[in-house]
Amino acid sequence: MADYLPVNSNSLRSDTTIGCDLYLRIKTKFENRYVLYCKDDIVFGDNKKGMLCEKNISRLFIKKDDQQKYYEYLENNFQEIITDVRIPPSQRTKIVHSAATNLVKDLFNDPRAGNIERTKTFAYNMVDYILQEGRAARSLLNIAIHEYYTYTHSVNVAAVGTLFAKELGFKNEDLKHFCSGILLHDIGKTRISTDILNKKGKLTKEEYEKIKKHPETGVEILKETGNGFTDEYLITLQHHENYDGTGYPHGLGKDEIHHTGKIARIIDVYDALTTTRSYAQAKRPFAALVEMKEKMINCFDKELFVEFIRFSGPYDQRAKQRKNNKVH
Ligand SMILES: [Fe+2]
Structure with missing residues (x-):
């Protein structure tokens, strides 16, 4: 059956x-x-x-x-569905998230020009949704993802990142490029074997070297499509660069890293820590922020990180509230 x-x-x-x-x-x-x-x-x-x-x-x-x-x-029919006020916001959010996850799944299974262009169009629509829904769109943050896949990670990072960038004052066009860049940021991983990506144990030096290539490979893939992806290149290339110069691929530091690259770095780490991966359990949002502050603070632009803590605050309060409700 x-x-x-x-x-x-x-x-x-x-x-x-x-x-x-x-x-x-x-x-x-x-x-x-x-x-x-x-x-x-x-x-x-x-x-x-x-x-x-x-x-x-x-x-x-x-x-x-x-x-x-x-x-x-x-x-x-995305544009019409997300602007339909008869659909409750929580349901619209679920539709956005599931459509985005399906799209990025296609993108990672087949990263050709058509799917990259689809992702860009979708990102623009997703930003319209976030701008139109205002705070209600924050419910995108509440969708629990229990398994780690590159594509769900990309959707989560795009949702959190776009909401955060909006809070930082990004305007319409910048926000659209930012969201599209973040949805595409890990596309270079499609050229790394899944055995390495999903490995449970510690990576060998050679394997880690391969992983470190994914930002540059991602830019190559975007360039192959011949699209004008200037902002998207920067996010894809710089999302593993650390503020203190210890990141990869180029070991850039401080203001050599573009503003969008600095934001992407924070969101990328935050989502990785709060999601169950093949080698680590998910942390609660608050615990993730503590770990980022205590063990990785030099990786981030401190001012941006403080802003991010402020941004995550109410969400974390709600998460705690939910947890407390479960306990009692
Ligand atoms: Fe990455």
């Missing part, structure tokens, strides 16, 4: 063709039955949408094999 996946019915716009079959789940005493609700090439009209609202049905189902088609639909 084919596997089915739930999709949020709010993500389906009236009078569009979804491109994959939609099913209703009927629960009986003995089994779940999936009944075809709208065929892939039939327009999902107001009547179909209205019926779901009437019956208070918030989820439809698609076949697992059709997942890619559904994500394509989300991406093509």
